Amino acid sequence: MLKIGNYIFESRLFTGTGKYSSASIMEDSILASGSELVTVALKRVDLKNQIQDNLLHKLNHPHIKLLPNTSGVRNAKEAIFAAQLAREALEIDLIKLEIHPDPKYLMPDPIETLRATEELSKLGFVVLPYIHADPVLCKRLEEVGTAAVMPLGSPIGSNKGLKTIDFLEIIIDQSNVPVIVDAGIGAPSDASKAMEIGADAVLVNTAIAVSPDPIAMGNAFKLAVEAGRIAFEAKLAPQHTGASASSPLTSFLDD
Amino acid sequence: MTSFKELFDTYAWEDVKASIYNKTEADVISALQKSKRDLEDFKALISPAAASYLEQMAKLSQQISLKRFGNTIQLFAPLYLSNECNNICTYCGFSFDNKVRRKTLTEREILQEVEVIKSMGYDHVLLVTGEANQTVHVDYFKKAIELINPYFANVSIEVQPLDLPEYEALIPLGLHAVLVYQETYHREDYKKHHPKGKKSNFDYRLDTPDRLGKAKIHKMGLGVLIGLEDWRTDSFFTALHLSYLEKKYWQSKYSISFPRLRPFSGGLEPKVDMSDRELLQLICAYRIFNEEVELSLSTRESEKFRNNVLKLGITTMSAGSKTNPGGYAVEPEALEQFEISDERSPSQIAKLIKSQGYEPVWKDWDSILNPKTN
Numbered sequence: 001m002l003k004i005g006n007y008i009f010e011s012r013l014f015t016g017t018g019k020y021s022s023a024s025i026m027e028d029s030i031l032a033s034g035s036e037l038v039t040v041a042l043k044r045v046d047l048k049n050q051i052q053d054n055l056l057h058k059l060n061h062p063h064i065k066l067l068p069n070t071s072g073v074r075n076a077k078e079a080i081f082a083a084q085l086a087r088e089a090l091e092i093d094l095i096k097l098e099i100h101p102d103p104k105y106l107m108p109d110p111i112e113t114l115r116a117t118e119e120l121s122k123l124g125f126v127v128l129p130y131i132h133a134d135p136v137l138c139k140r141l142e143e144v145g146t147a148a149v150m151p152l153g154s155p156i157g158s159n160k161g162l163k164t165i166d167f168l169e170i171i172i173d174q175s176n177v178p179v180i181v182d183a184g185i186g187a188p189s190d191a192s193k194a195m196e197i198g199a200d201a202v203l204v205n206t207a208i209a210v211s212p213d214p215i216a217m218g219n220a221f222k223l224a225v226e227a228g229r230i231a232f233e234a235k236l237a238p239q240h241t242g243a244s245a246s247s248p249l250t251s252f253l254d255d
Numbered sequence: 256m257t258s259f260k261e262l263f264d265t266y267a268w269e270d271v272k273a274s275i276y277n278k279t280e281a282d283v284i285s286a287l288q289k290s291k292r293d294l295e296d297f298k299a300l301i302s303p304a305a306a307s308y309l310e311q312m313a314k315l316s317q318q319i320s321l322k323r324f325g326n327t328i329q330l331f332a333p334l335y336l337s338n339e340c341n342n343i344c345t346y347c348g349f350s351f352d353n354k355v356r357r358k359t360l361t362e363r364e365i366l367q368e369v370e371v372i373k374s375m376g377y378d379h380v381l382l383v384t385g386e387a388n389q390t391v392h393v394d395y396f397k398k399a400i401e402l403i404n405p406y407f408a409n410v411s412i413e414v415q416p417l418d419l420p421e422y423e424a425l426i427p428l429g430l431h432a433v434l435v436y437q438e439t440y441h442r443e444d445y446k447k448h449h450p451k452g453k454k455s456n457f458d459y460r461l462d463t464p465d466r467l468g469k470a471k472i473h474k475m476g477l478g479v480l481i482g483l484e485d486w487r488t489d490s491f492f493t494a495l496h497l498s499y500l501e502k503k504y505w506q507s508k509y510s511i512s513f514p515r516l517r518p519f520s521g522g523l524e525p526k527v528d529m530s531d532r533e534l535l536q537l538i539c540a541y542r543i544f545n546e547e548v549e550l551s552l553s554t555r556e557s558e559k560f561r562n563n564v565l566k567l568g569i570t571t572m573s574a575g576s577k578t579n580p581g582g583y584a585v586e587p588e589a590l591e592q593f594e595i596s597d598e599r600s601p602s603q604i605a606k607l608i609k610s611q612g613y614e615p616v617w618k619d620w621d622s623i624l625n626p627k628t629n
Contacts, residue, residue: 019325021612043408043621072624074506085623103474103508104501104547157323210321 002200004178005126005147007065007094011036012195013225014067014180016205017044017055020214027058029208033218039067039096039203042082047089067128069096075109076116083120095120096150097129106156110137114144121145130182133164135171142177149175150203152183153194157206159186162193172198188217188224195228196236258465259499260458263492268441271298272488278302287311292544297494300540301487309536316539316568319546328608329549329571329616330601331379331411332372335580336360336399338592340385342452344438346480346516346523348578348592349385351452358580359384359391362402369406371583375575375601378618379409381434383578383592386415386454393421397428404429409620411474415453416463422470429625434476435463436512440492441484448483464496468504471626475500475507476551481534482516482525490537494544501545510549510571511541517555517593531560535567542568554595561597561604566611574604 002009015035020026030038038059046053059066068086073079076099083095097120099113100106113129114137120127126147131137133151141149151171154160161184162168172179178200185191191202204221211217256262278299286296287308299305305312337359340349348355360368372380382399384391391414400410411432412425422433439445442457449455467475477496479489490513497509513534516525529537534556541550551571552561565572577583578592599607605615 019327020614021326022609022614043619043624044616045621046408046618047621047623070624072620074626078624078626082621082623101506104505159322206322206325209325 002178004128005094007037007126009036009201011222011225012201012229013191013221014039014201014203015208015218016203017041017059018205019209023054023058025214026055026209029214029218030059030064031061031218032215032222033204033208034222035218036063037065037067037094039069039205041069041071042086043072047085050089065094066090066092067094067096068092069098069130071098071100073099074101074112075099076112076119079112079116080119080123083116083125084123087125093124094126094128097127100130100156108132108152110134113137114140117141117146118144121147128180133167133171135167135174138171138175138179142175146177148178148180148200150180150182153181153190154184156183158184159207160184161186161190165193165197168194168199169197188220191221192224192228192231195225196231198232201225256499256503258462259496260461262495262499263440263461266492266495268488271491272485274298275302275487275491278304280304280307283308287315287543294491294494294498294544297540297544298491300543301490301537305536305540306532309532309539312536312539312543313567316542317566319542320566320568320570323546324570326613327616328565328569328613329379329619330377330605331381331409331571331573332375332377332601333381333383333413333573333576333578334365334368334372334403335383335578335582335592336365336395337384337387337391338580339387339391340452341388342386342454343450344454345448345450346483358586359387359395360580360585362398364581364585365399365402367584368581369403373406376605376617377601378407379411379620380407381411381413381573383412384414386452388415388453393417393424396425400425400428400430404622408618408622411476413476416460417466419466419469422467422472426470426472427626429622430472431620431625432474432476432508432510433467433472434478434510434512435460435467436476436478436480436514437461437493437496438480439483440479440489440496444484464500465503468500468507471504472507474510474549476510476512478512478514480514480516481529482527485527486529486533486537490540494541497545497548508549510551512551512553513537514553514555517596531557534560535564538564538568554597555593557596558599562607565608566613572604574599574601 011034014037070079070082099109128148130150138149154163180201181194181199182203208217275298282299283305286299338349339357413434549570552569554576608615
């Protein structure tokens with residue numbers, strides 16, 4: 001079981017809500033994925049009129065928690081303001097901090113993210129910041145009270161898989177908070193791989209939403225994440241390294 | 256490079272044109288096979304040599320758009336605030352020398368229009384005016400934006416180019432995006448089409464996106480009016496402008512529109528005709544060249560064309576548009592800026608989008624995300 005702040009999750013697959021062809025297909029895909037934490041862009045929902053908001057309505061299931069995200073803000077100040085309004089309107093203290101001032105590649109700003117994490121943690125938020133796979137930044141975020149870290153596997157929406165794997169391994173090795181691989185996971189095998197190397201969870205959106213069959217793909221990711229986690233806990237068998245019978249370098253010891 | 260003009264001045268129109276028309280099928284194939292394309296590839300994709308690769312271009316454009324934007328189309332409505340104008344533009348229904356009744360909406364009238372636009376389902380609105388600096392000036396825009404902001408998630412403007420401090424004053428009030436089309440990058444032809452008024456200053460207009468970048472606008476829209484000059488050459492300069500801006504003002508988002516000259520009462524016949532096939536080629540070329548830029552298609556285009564291209568690279572559409580001030584509620588019969596072609600209502604367009612397996616997106620911004628003043 002995964003614990004983030006005071007929240008417990010059975011499923012280690014987190015999902016998103018963008019890019020779906022309809023709100024119903026989104027709902028069915030998320031249900032098929034078994035996901036219990038679903039991120040929602042504040043810009044897409046009507047906070048003033050939640051009852052009529054179709055997206056929020058479709059996510060109204062007892063096992064699903066909403067993870068509002070700040071996509072669209074460009075600095076810590078805007079992020080803190082948006083997070084506070086989200087907490088007030090949605091009555092949720094979870095916040096996915098997305099500060100990407102670059103709208104082309106959506107690259108997270110590490111400096112503003114660190115600032116906002118510190119401030120929001122002090123304000124009692126359970127902060128999940130989207131960041132580069134930067135091991136030092138992860139430690140700095142821990143120091144200021146982050147609830148988890150969400151390093152990217154490759155650029156958001158790129159479906160390119162775990163391009164940052166070497167850095168993810170260092171982050172996972174060093175982390176005292178849950179590590180959630182957030183962006184770039186393009187196939188269930190990528191999600192499995194992230195779980196095998198010890199990620200606590202993965203967040204997947206585009207790969208499910210844009211698949212020709214998002215519901216089946218939601219299920220495929222569910223199974224892949226479960227398999228990867230079981231494999232991590234069971235520990236992988238060592239890879240065959242091609243042992244040789246003779247010991248030319250050390251045989252002198254036996255002489 | 257301190258402004259786009261410096262870069263622009265290093266290019267000669269005729270050289271660019273010749274280079275586009277000299278692109279070969281081999282250039283087109285190479286552009287299609289790359290994973291990252293440059294401006295030379297864009298030239299190949301808009302060249303006559305690419306015409307026979309349109310099916311391939313459409314497939315690629317669709318795939319790339321799907322990855323970035325998903326199965327969605329954003330919807331917005333234009334709200335014409337005024338048709339007062341001191342410019343002479345040979346192609347425009349609002350032109351100073353066009354003897355029509357002029358109207359600028361009062362605050363009360365703006366709210367009447369807002370009510371109708373809201374009832375259509377819209378949450379994103381584009382405010383449009385002519386250029387009449389005596390009456391429709393930055394103070395008018397301030398009032399209009401403040402008035403409208405509580406009703407919409409996202410407010411954009413398409414008005415005369417403004418000075419940097421004016422943009423800086425409007426942005427904190429909730430101005431999200433500014434659309435300023437160069438009309439044509441052909442300096443001499445620009446003079447011919449804009450003989451009088453502040454708009455006749457080619458360089459001031461050319462510099463506008465730089466000012467918007469400096470003001471840190473969230474989004475700016477570029478484009479040319481297709482029909483004034485060779486569309487391929489004009490589109491190259493638009494792409495050049497886009498590339499320059501993206502690198503320099505990396506915190507802004509960009510959108511491209513491709514308005515084709517439409518008839519209006521007493522108007523100009525297009526010098527250059529662009530076929531539907533060519534417009535699709537241009538849309539796909541932009542998408543293949545730049546995976547992230549938003550591409551917007553207006554009601555100038557026909558039902559048939561809009562039905563068929565909405566999955567091929569387009570990200571944004573208007574529907575049920577009125578192009579005269581007061582057109583939604585105040586005085587629906589007044590003279591339009593141009594005749595729209597696709598007259599279907601927003602709900603019909605939303606249905607069409609859904610029938611193609613796409614989600615119409617009415618809201619993709621929230622005022623809580625707007626920049627904060629200190």
